[in-house]
Amino acid sequence: MRLTSKLLLVLTVAACAPMVETPPMPVTLPPEPAQPRPVSPTPQPEPQRPAEPAVDQAGFDGWKQGFLGRHGGARRAEYERELAGLTPDPSVVRLDRNQPEFSRPAGAYVQNAVTPARIAQAKQRADRVPWDVVQRFGVPTEILLAIWAQESAFGAVQGDYDVIRSLATLAYDGRRRDWAEAQLKDALDIVVDGRRARSGLKGSWAGAMGQTQFMPDNFLRLGVDQTGDGLVDIWGSDADALASAANLLARAGWKRGQSWGYEVILPPGFDYALAEGDRRPWSFWEARGVRLAGGGRPSDAEAAETGAILLPQGARGPAFLALPNHYVIRAYNNSVSYALAIGLTADGVAGRPGLVTPWPEEAPISRDQRVGAQRALTALGYDTQGVDGVIGANTRAALRRWQVANGRLPDGHLTAALADELIAVAQGR
Template sequence: MRSRFSLLLLLSVAACGPMLPEAPPAGPTTAPLPGAPAPSTPAPAPTTPAPAGPADQAGFDGWKQGFLSRHGGDRATFYARELEGLTPDPNVVRLDGNQPEFSRPAGAYIQNAASATRIAQGRRLSERVPFAVVQQYGVPTEILVSIWGNESAFGQVQGNYDVIRSLATLAYDGRRRAWAETELKNALDIVIDGKRERAGLKGSWAGAMGQTQFMPSTYTRLAVDQTGDGQIDIWGSDADALASAANLLAQAGWKRGQSWGYEVILPSNFDYTQAEGPKHKWSDWAARGVRLAHGGSPNQLEALEDGVILLPQGARGPAFLALPNHYVIRQYNNSVSYALAIGLTADGIAGKPGLVGTWPDDAPLSRDQRIGAQRALTAMGFDTQGVDGVIGANTRYALRRWQAANNRTPDGYLTADLADELIRRGG
């Protein structure tokens, strides 16, 4: 029975894999939000890479010397000791450079992440969240359990890469060198300061660690020793991992007594240019004909907050009122789809009813379609602020303006058919 349960957990996490646009990063992000782009997490490659060759090692050794000069300071000797004999991991380079050819629509991602299986598992494991953690940080049990399940299948899928080797490889490879070197320095400090033995510093290929998938810099700033045993063990201790996640959200501004948001029903005459843009209090949205999908109204605290209407799959899909706590979740992972998946999973764990709206069965977008649509929009005078194949806020804003100018519903949602049309029109 245990092996079958473990397999279900593994499949559940695999189904919640990375997606574009706005792919979830490898671990909690500390970038200012909302609106800051997050690094994407590429899909794993099935092949086994060959060992690094002599030329790679020579370049890697040269990078190590530069790293020690830039970041070593009075710890250079200790850093050199931990990096001695280290070789770059070709698999990490491969994973970091691999971009998925196709990206799933938001609904496909969210439905897999907030699956009935994960919700049922979360309900069973909710008792593992210490009551003292909820009381101290004000983050509800169901939110913490949802993050726990989505990040590591409730601790069962944490990654077994040597975090220091992974981050050194990413820094040497150079695509995100400044970020990787900062994380590497923090990982080295964790070992040198005796917070975790090197052999136990394991995580994802991108350096995210433990049951809550913290990056080393997040661990050093925000991880918590909830058990009081003198060790912050987000790998083996549920209590430490969950308290650490709660502390991250609390420090990011979690508002006690408030939800992340609600599914809403939009009126037939809704001005779609208002989506993902202006913030309004609930009374203003209600005056525009917006209503909660399950009736009623937000509570008194929520009604005082500014909310944003989100349309993750356009006018044909479910609509949501995103409250401030939605953006707090995005401090953990800067992705609209990720934050909605966490919120909807948490709602299910708490016993709230499911969605009223249904997700359209849209075809995935190829990378050529995403890039081609961005180029076409920019060529036609609707600047996407870059051509990178990531359909983020800037691209959706440009698309809304094009849709409005061409008498289309300006919901900012790019379908495969619309991408093909834009490419034809843009020449």
């Protein structure tokens, strides 16, 4: 589904925020027995670290002068002061170029995020979500707790990179230059305007900042000073961070009093080609035999909205009715798996029951398989609108068309085995 222009306003907030693992619960270990000290141990070589990409300081300095010419304007002297002596960070270049070899199935991602430990930790922090924030923005406490957990493990994992150095490195490297230069200008404005000291402007390697992992543009546009101390402190103030997140969701169109969606049970003979298609009112789905997995029906307000059926792991996995608030959550991270993780964590915090249908276990899909499947579908006449290894809506739609044409159940779900089959079919033409 395309986000509206209103949602695109805030898409970058968490574009690069990593998924945070749930911190382990503390355990007490018994003392280890004393061991004799070895005599004359054989020196062991230190493990090899990945080689950092070479960077050219002269080239970086040249880019910097160009940046100042393009964006400095009346603030050129201040920007030049903050960029003085800056060197590119090779680790940022390495991380930006590092593409994961395997794609995690949706179930693996969600199950790693939605755990009893994380839900328990969120419940323990419920009183740290200001009630007036919930009242003002209409975003439920459990949704804010779920985002807080996912983005930074409740503030514990915020990133310690120099945001200005990271963004300058990304801009110099050039893969996303226009985006990085715009974010860098906003980061410099944060410092120049006194909104945050340079030494405290820390974040992820890609520039996402604080407990809610805001990019600089969204910090300037959507940050909230909930404490009233004159500063937006998404790093050290729970209240500011959570109010800022609530403001983002509210501005993206959060609908008060409505759920993000529901797990549903699909009837025998359901037309799976309807999944991820046009959003329809509940009456449309109900007439086709769709029912809520937990029984009952959506509220009257929810039933009047339009929603889509999502099959994040195909016909064998759980199915969901995605309501408008699901797509609002995707303003934080435009990923079905991410939005489901937030929604299901929030459900757990609110005491709602878990999924009825279990996630199936599947082998991961390598990048070569994903790229190969896209090339195969396109070669077979089912254009995926690009070959990039990302199995998005266009690829799933192309796969559904192939499945319909070949008498398969058209759930649009690519598995490792199906990728291999598609590649073999295309090669055998």
